[in-house]
Amino acid sequence: xxxxxxPAILLRKLCLLTAVVNMAGNVIIVFFHRxxxxxxxxxxxxxxxxxxxxxxxxxxxxxxxxxxxxxPDRAIGLLKICIIGKGAYAVVTFTFFAVGRLHWxxxxxxxWDAVFVLIFFLYWIQLESSDxxxxxxxxxxxxxxxxxxxxxxxGFSLTGNGAKAIECLTEGLRTGGYEVDTISPTPYxxxxxFPMSFIEFVKIxxxxxxxxxxxxxxxxxxxxxxxxxxxxxxxxxxxxxxxVEAVLQDxxxxxxxxxxxxAALVVCRGAYQRTRAMIVxxxxxxxxxxxxxRSWTHQGFEPRRLMSLWxxxxxxxxxxxxxxxxxxxxxxxxxxxxxxxxxxxxxxxxRSRLDWTLINPEES
Ligand SMILES: Cc1cc2nc3c(=O)[nH]c(=O)nc-3n(C[C@H](O)[C@H](O)[C@H](O)COP(=O)(O)O)c2cc1C
Numbered sequence: 001x002x003x004x005x006x007p008a009i010l011l012r013k014l015c016l017l018t019a020v021v022n023m024a025g026n027v028i029i030v031f032f033h034r035x036x037x038x039x040x041x042x043x044x045x046x047x048x049x050x051x052x053x054x055x056x057x058x059x060x061x062x063x064x065x066x067x068x069x070x071x072p073d074r075a076i077g078l079l080k081i082c083i084i085g086k087g088a089y090a091v092v093t094f095t096f097f098a099v100g101r102l103h104w105x106x107x108x109x110x111x112w113d114a115v116f117v118l119i120f121f122l123y124w125i126q127l128e129s130s131d132x133x134x135x136x137x138x139x140x141x142x143x144x145x146x147x148x149x150x151x152x153x154x155g156f157s158l159t160g161n162g163a164k165a166i167e168c169l170t171e172g173l174r175t176g177g178y179e180v181d182t183i184s185p186t187p188y189x190x191x192x193x194f195p196m197s198f199i200e201f202v203k204i205x206x207x208x209x210x211x212x213x214x215x216x217x218x219x220x221x222x223x224x225x226x227x228x229x230x231x232x233x234x235x236x237x238x239x240x241x242x243x244v245e246a247v248l249q250d251x252x253x254x255x256x257x258x259x260x261x262x263a264a265l266v267v268c269r270g271a272y273q274r275t276r277a278m279i280v281x282x283x284x285x286x287x288x289x290x291x292x293x294r295s296w297t298h299q300g301f302e303p304r305r306l307m308s309l310w311x312x313x314x315x316x317x318x319x320x321x322x323x324x325x326x327x328x329x330x331x332x333x334x335x336x337x338x339x340x341x342x343x344x345x346x347x348x349x350x351r352s353r354l355d356w357t358l359i360n361p362e363e364s
Contacts, residue, residue: 007122008072008123008130011119011126012072012123013069014119014123015065015066015069015119015120016065016066016069018116018119019062019063019065019068019069021062022058022059022061022065023059023063025058026055026056026059027059030052030055033045040105043103058089058109061081061086064082065078068082068120068123073127076128079120079123079124079127080124082120083117083120083124086113086116086117086120087113089110090110090111090113090114093106093107093110131280132277135276135291135293136276136292136293138292139263139291139345139346140290140291140292140349141291141349141350142227142228142291142350142351142352143289144352145227146227147227148225148226148227149178149179149227149347150178150179150180150181150225150226150227150228151181151226151227151228151230151346152180152181152183152221152223152256153180153232154183154219154230154244154256155230155232155233155244156185156192156232156233156234157184158192158194158241159194159234159330161298161330162233162267164336165331165339166182166265168336168339168340168343169232169265169340171340172339172341172342172343172344172345172347173343173347174343176345176346176347176348177347178347183220183221184243185216185217185219185244186216186243187215187216187217187243188216188217189214189215192214192242195316196313201313208237208239208242209237211239211245212242213242213246214243214246216243216247216250218252219247219253221256226260227261228263228346229261229262230262230265231244231264231282232244232267233264233267234266234268235266235267235272235274238274239275239278240275245282248279248282248286249282254287256286257288258286258288260289261289261291262286262289263291263294264276264279264290265293265295265296265339265342266279266293266295266296267295267330267331268295268298269309270297270302270305270306272295273295275295276293276294279293280293291346291349292342292345292346292349294339294342296331296339298326298330298331299326299328299330299332304326308324308325308329309329311324312329
């Protein structure tokens with residue numbers, strides 16, 4: 001059983017809002033359109049049949065939204081219908097307005113519907129990824145497989161936060177009885193370094209924006225009997241860092257994850273959700289048993305935290321300029337000790353009774 005996140009609770013309430021507005025609004029408009037339209041100076045409907053049909057369809061979308069609110073666990077199909085219904089209405093209305101054949105009044109409905117297309121999409125994403133919340137708070141059972149007590153950490157750090165996080169994670173894993181190997185992907189492209197020039201920064205951002213894959217040197221590991229693999233990545237423009245993604249995208253690296261327990265560790269200024277989801281889904285596609293996926297954000301509050309990041313990238317020093325930037329850039333001591341505990345919890349994870357050869361027969 002997964003606990004709903006705050007955004008999921010909010011999005012669900014917004015579904016109730018549009019349900020009430022669509023249902024009650026259409027009933028009111030059908031019965032009272034004459035005085036309302038006259039008062040607003042909107043022309044009265046010419047074709048009552050079409051007017052009623054449109055209201056009934058909009059009312060039905062309200063009913064669908066109500067069902068989404070009442071049964072979020074079974075709501076994804078209905079959300080798709082709501083997206084198509086509201087999206088189509090908004091597109092048709094904007095088009096007719098653009099060609100000059102419509103009064104401005106229906107534009108209000110269309111704008112409302114366009115906003116809700118976005119809200120329904122966001123809720124759909126939340127519902128599809130409810131398992132991620134569990135992985136953030138709990139360490140799941142590992143596979144029943146030969147226990148090597150050896151872990152591999154794959155991570156990439158530009159400005160040092162990920163490197164510190166990996167150190168703490170390693171410490172935690174060692175306390176839990178693990179031997180740890182760490183590797184960092186080496187991109188052929190030289191833009192992935194720190195300090196970087198402004199042009200290099202822009203290139204990284206643009207490539208992250210279009211999620212352009214990067215090429216890395218073949219991944220070689222000191223051992224191959226790991227029972228746990230942890231993937232660490234910073235967030236770059238709302239997604240995982242290209243060099244780490246390159247490891248997970250290369251089918252020849254599937255061997256590193258398939259039939260093993262795996263975990264994710266994300267460090268970022270504040271936006272961890274998509275990076276975490278990307279790592280977990282990649283790991284699952286590679287045949288790993290994902291036991292945990294945790295994220296840590298920079299210390300401080302917005303907007304100072306964001307400014308601290310920019311200033312650190314520009315001046316390469318924390319706390320400059322003094323009032324605008326946090327005195328320390330990146331993860332707090334508290335976060336670093338939590339990462340150490342994360343390492344311990346991974347090392348001491350329980351084992352399920354699920355035999356790993358059963359879920360990955362080709363790897364047995
Ligand atoms: C090019 C670039 C893009 C970034 N984009 C984001 C972002 O979209 N959201 C966010 O929360 N942090 C973002 N960050 C901040 C990093 O995730 C954060 O500084 C992280 O701690 C860096 O890890 P590292 O020190 O191991 O490189 C970005 C950093 C860089 C360098």
